[in-house]
Amino acid sequence: xxxxxxxxxxxxxxxxxxxxxxxxxxxxxxxxxxxxxxxxxxxxxxxxxxxxxxxxxxxxxxxxxxxxxxxxxxxxxxxxxxxxxxxxxxxxxxxxxxxxxxxxxxxxxxxxxxxxxxxxxxxxxxxxxxxxxxxxxxxxxxxxxxxxxxxxxxxxxxxxxxxxxxxxxxxxxxxxxxxxxxxxxxxxxxxxxxxxxxxxxxxxxxxxxxxxxxxxxxxxxxxxxxxxxxxxxxxxxxxxxxxxxxxxxxxxxxxxxxxxxxxxxxxxxxxxxxxxxxxxxxxxxxxxxxxxxxxxxxxxxxxxxxxxxxxxxxxx
Numbered sequence: 001x002x003x004x005x006x007x008x009x010x011x012x013x014x015x016x017x018x019x020x021x022x023x024x025x026x027x028x029x030x031x032x033x034x035x036x037x038x039x040x041x042x043x044x045x046x047x048x049x050x051x052x053x054x055x056x057x058x059x060x061x062x063x064x065x066x067x068x069x070x071x072x073x074x075x076x077x078x079x080x081x082x083x084x085x086x087x088x089x090x091x092x093x094x095x096x097x098x099x100x101x102x103x104x105x106x107x108x109x110x111x112x113x114x115x116x117x118x119x120x121x122x123x124x125x126x127x128x129x130x131x132x133x134x135x136x137x138x139x140x141x142x143x144x145x146x147x148x149x150x151x152x153x154x155x156x157x158x159x160x161x162x163x164x165x166x167x168x169x170x171x172x173x174x175x176x177x178x179x180x181x182x183x184x185x186x187x188x189x190x191x192x193x194x195x196x197x198x199x200x201x202x203x204x205x206x207x208x209x210x211x212x213x214x215x216x217x218x219x220x221x222x223x224x225x226x227x228x229x230x231x232x233x234x235x236x237x238x239x240x241x242x243x244x245x246x247x248x249x250x251x252x253x254x255x256x257x258x259x260x261x262x263x264x265x266x267x268x269x270x271x272x273x274x275x276x277x278x279x280x281x282x283x284x285x286x287x288x289x290x291x292x293x294x295x296x297x298x299x300x301x302x303x304x305x306x307x308x309x310x311x312x313x314x315x316x
Contacts, residue, residue, distance in 0.1 A: 003048035003122070005115060006030045008038040008064065009080075010056040014104075018051075021108050022115070035059025035067075042068055047075045048122040049115055053104075054081040069097060074125055074224060076118040080104055097220070100191060117191045121221060124187060128225035140183055146194045153270055158182035160266035163310050164303060168262075174230060178259050181234030185263055188218025188235065212247045215239055233257040238264050243297045261300040265291065265307050268299065284311065 007018045007029055015031040022029050030045065032038035035058060041047065050068055054061035065077045077097065082104045099118050102111070120139060127135035137155075144151050161182045165175045189197065192214060196207050203211065219236035237251060237260035244252030256264075272287035282290065288308050295301035 003046045003119075004030050004041075005049045005119070006032060006038060006041055006045075006047050006051070008032045008035070008050065008052040008056075008061070010034060010053065014053070021112065025112055027115075035061075035064040038064055039067060039071065042072050042075070047072055049076045049078065049118040051078040051080060051115070054079055065098065074122065074129075076122045078102060078114065078118060080106070113193070114191070121190045124190070125221060125225045128184075128222075128227060137183065140187065143187065143190055146189070146192075146197055153274070154183045154186065156270045157185065157263065157266045160269060160307070161263050164262045164265065164307055167306050167310060174259060177228055177230035178234065178262060180227070181231045181238075181259060182263050182266065184218065184222060184231070185235050185238050185267065186214065186218065187221050188214035188216065190221070191217065212239075216248050230257070230259055234260045234263050236260075238267055240264070241298050242300055246298075256300075258300075261303055265299050265303050268294070269307065269311075284315070288312075 005022070005027065007015055008031070009015050009018075010033055012033065015033070019029060019031065030041055030047075032041055034056060035052075038050070038052065042050070047068075050065070052061040052064050061079055061081070065079060068075055068077060076099045078100050079098050080102045099121065100114055102114065120142065124136065124139045127139060140154050141151075144153055158179050161178050162175060165178050170178070192210055196203065196210060199207070215236050215238065219232050222232045222235050234257070236248070237256050240246035240249065240251040240256045240260065242253055242256070242261070244250050269287055269291060272282045272290055273284060275281045288311060291299065291304050291308065295304045
């Protein structure tokens with residue numbers, strides 16, 4: 001079946017505008033004027049992304065998305081409304097697991113970017129479910145292209161993390177989870193604006209909040225794709241700190257899953273040894289020196305020692 005984008009709104013001119021916007025992008029969308037018509041299209045088409053107005057006669061948008069969650073659980077759901085309020089947003093996030101919440105009138109380029117990101121999320125989930133590693137990696141690489149400084153980052157993180165896992169004699173099952181978790185650790189950045197990812201200056205509080213949500217968004221992708229708890233926890237916890245000052249949950253020490261602690265060391269090392277918008281790449285010696293300075297505060301000291309020895313052995 002061909003995947004489709006479905007817009008639902010009781011105001012026909014909104015649907016006409018949406019069709020026109022996406023036609024300019026070479027994307028054909030399906031439309032529906034009410035919840036019942038939308039459900040019929042969900043039953044008869046593969047709906048990758050569903051964008052629904054909330055305030056509609058008959059079935060409200062939240063009710064529609066709740067039913068779609070059961071009928072087509074992999075569909076990426078977006079709720080739009082002209083009446084933005086905190087209660088609606090919380091219900092949309094908690095009850096129907098919406099990908100994003102947008103307020104009308106929207107800005108056209110932002111809407112197109114949002115829908116394209118939602119489509120990437122859907123394709124990533126489907127590729128994981130099918131066990132299609134080549135497609136999954138191509139989508140991960142496409143995500144990294146949003147930030148050219150992270151090109152190849154996930155594959156390198158997996159390589160470093162697997163070196164540590166092999167030294168620690170972890171099981172094949174855990175090593176496989178570490179590989180997949182490393183590949184997917186930043187997949188929650190789907191939906192984070194390129195303006196934020198490529199910002200060369202300090203981020204404001206709202207932008208920091210968005211960036212700090214990416215582990216939770218990524219973990220939700222992994223849950224939807226029915227991946228193991230180990231992989232979910234790597235994605236969710238790779239930004240926790242050993243001293244408990246990390247995010248999103250403030251886990252401390254051994255409360256952070258060991259697989260996530262391994263990936264954290266690999267992630268930071270690769271970030272240090274590659275060029276970023278705000279600095280040049282550090283040398284291997286300087287990067288190892290900085291890793292050592294993070295022992296016991298940011299990173300697990302034992303894992304830092306293991307990785308430092310492995311890097312030195314390889315260089316020799």
